[in-house]
Amino acid sequence: MTNSPYAAYIAFAHELADAAAAVTIPQFRNLKDVDNKLAGGDFDPVTIADRGAEQAIRDLIDTHHPSHAILGEEFGEKPGQDGETLQWVLDPIDGTRQFISGMPTWGTLIALNDGGVPKLGMLDQPFTGERFYACDGMGAFLRHQNQLGKLSTRPCARLSEATISTTSPECFKSDELALWEKAAQSAKLARYGGDCYGYAMVAAGHMDAVIESGLSAYDIQALIPLVEEAGGIVTSWQGGDAAQGGSALACGDKALHAELVVLLG
């Protein structure tokens, strides 16, 4: 467990997730107010749990690694210092809509990238007591309560045998929705409501693909090492880099990925 230059940050990422959970868990199912980030008719909820958790993480990074760059959903970008190439990318609550609806499938996402390439990723779900994480070249893991296990994607080479997942049909533009529906009709099983949790289920070998679009970098960077260190692959729908956001196609099996890039790309 020490063959990656990023391994030194795993324990620190656990500290960050612990700090976020100390903010989110007391607020989960206990919120007084939900704000709307958007003017006009649309609703993009944000809570004091999102803001407080990100602040708690940023405070720890500022204290212990002040030269590191930060990009977070709620408080934006802080440049690195002295030519630092490491950047923390944070979504304090991925799936805020699930969070405010009481559902246990949201997660705190913490990524560390080097020159924009994600090297360490963590998805913490403190209500279920699950922490999924991975580090460059070292594999992917699930700590559930006090048990630690290694994660592997499962083989599934064909869409007709696959369980695929997305968050909501409303996340897609209309041409994208038609492509998702085509994939869903060809798949063995299509599921909704996953948010970040769907990617963890691909990494753990319980689902075969997640198909999403309209993502930001902080929605996906933690999940790329998680799926890839478990044996899978994450790209855009066209097969390109997904780390800066946009569309994402995460597959447990590279043959299924090839089939889906043809369908979606």
Place this chain on the structure above:
Amino acid sequence: MTNSPYAAYIAFAHELADAAAAVTIPQFRNLKDVDNKLAGGDFDPVTIADRGAEQAIRDLIDTHHPSHAILGEEFGEKPGQDGETLQWVLDPIDGTRQFISGMPTWGTLIALNDGGVPKLGMLDQPFTGERFYACDGMGAFLRHQNQLGKLSTRPCARLSEATISTTSPECFKSDELALWEKAAQSAKLARYGGDCYGYAMVAAGHMDAVIESGLSAYDIQALIPLVEEAGGIVTSWQGGDAAQGGSALACGDKALHAELVVLLG
């Protein structure tokens, strides 16, 4: 806690849920095989966890209350004896698709009805350690790990302020889907992937409505007391009895229910 003639069965329902969990939890995320109940192209999964959990529950009922009638998803109907009016209605795993996909939003549903009217309902989610239950006239409760709390729906009189939920757009026939989409577009927030868990979130005051169709009696009977004892209402889309299956509209606030019956009915 002793003013209902059905209160005597609450402790027994806990025993039933414990017996089911002893079967489902070792199989969750650990399945070797998933069978298909349907011939042809469609996929309706069933596992040894569904069958084993229902058998474990039926064995306990047969032993302790041999005169009671039983209706279960996997093993069908057993008539009552000697004019018995009590019937247990069982869905050992509601949300088998979530179960086989590793998602924690399935549940074991246990209902007791008297002459077809649900009087006691329990939704057990053993992976998260949550057990939601309610008994006629006594209120609705959540036992989470070792803590017990009383459940109340929240006020939300208007669809434009409501969070509504369904399992999957694929559960609706096309005319029903158009009605769901109309409701979703008018709602503040529409969520997917709920299965039985969505009803529990209505009972607990984190969501405002669940809208589903194509249900069987065993999909809904446990959830009617849960939502109604918490202050809500469950009917068909037309406002009629939902206990025998078909469509279901569960609302935390009766004014919201009235608005949705007009939209859906």
